[in-house]
Amino acid sequence: MSRKEDLMERRLQDLEAALYSAGRPLTVDEIKPVIKTRSDKVPYKVASALRKRYNARNRALEIVRLQDGRVSMQLKENYDDFVKQFNNKPLLKMGPLKTLSYVAFHQPVDQRQVIADRGSHVYSHLRMMEDMGLIHRERTEERSFIITTTSFYGDYFGFSHNPERSKIQLKQVFRDLKITKLENGTLENLFNGVIEGLDELDELKEGLADSGDGLTQGLPQYAGSSDNGSK
Known part of the structure; x- marks a missing residue:
């Protein structure tokens, strides 16, 4: 050689x-x-x-x-369908997942707004997701934070790095999983709700996440804080 x-x-x-x-x-x-x-x-x-x-x-x-x-x-x-049988532990439980979905859907969003809509318990969610590299928090002059998702979030969940495009993809995931629209910071009737306000997706064919990208499926368990509940 x-x-x-x-x-x-x-x-x-x-x-x-x-x-x-x-x-x-x-x-x-x-x-x-x-x-x-x-x-x-x-x-x-x-x-x-x-x-x-x-x-x-x-x-x-x-x-x-x-x-x-x-x-x-x-x-x-x-191989996507084949490996799903081995990847059955979610990266996040439902509570932090709701918070992450809220941030992704409304970004860039003020942390005070997230707390107002989701409740004070999500402070721990935000800290955990920042440690995981899923979100970025930038301090403001008003002593709050502006929160956005990171490129790692896009890579991990199969979403675009473009925030507006990722919102469309997230809407499609909600539709695929039969999740109702975000209302007051929650996902009411998480898997049985009525989809509203998503008519514009009917004509979009390219680049949308399919149901295999469901946010709670096929992802490894986060080994950090145990404060990872369902709220």
């Missing part, structure tokens, strides 16, 4: 290890130090070579370059 081939092999292994351990898509700037390069082009060359290697071996995993330029190691779509 030549020095050039040896370098490429080490870079392939390092990128594979980084993508696996990160558990999320990586940017070019994150990949460059991993494979020891300053070039913006080399990470894509290495990712392309790794993708071809995975494809040649007919793996369940694949290497994908996303539209925003990040590189992802992910399960092929045709």
Whole structure:
């Protein structure tokens, strides 16, 4: 093996290890130090070579370059239904999930508004979700916080990084799960409510999360605070 081939092999292994351990898509700037390069082009060359290697071996995993330029190691779509039987623990229980849905639907939203609509018990939800990297809180001059979801939230739940687009996708999840509209900060009759105000989705076909992206399904359990109830 030549020095050039040896370098490429080490870079392939390092990128594979980084993508696996990160558990999320990586940017070019994150990949460059991993494979020891300053070039913006080399990470894509290495990712392309790794993708071809995975494809040649007919793996369940694949290497994908996303539209925003990040590189992802992910399960092929045709395995989604198969793995659901193993991934039956939710990332969040219903209480924090309602709070996250509220934030995602209303973002950017003032923390005071979240508390007013959801109740003071959601302080613990917000702290937990911030620790998990699902939301970002930016302090305001009024000594409050403006809350938005993060790119990790989008990656984990299969939503767009564009807040407006992710709201449409979230609405579709509500529709698929037969969840009523957000009202006073809650999801009344969570799985049996009447959908209202979603008529504009009827003509939207592309980019909508399907019912397999249901927010409570197929996600690992968060091992943090036990204050993760149903409110």
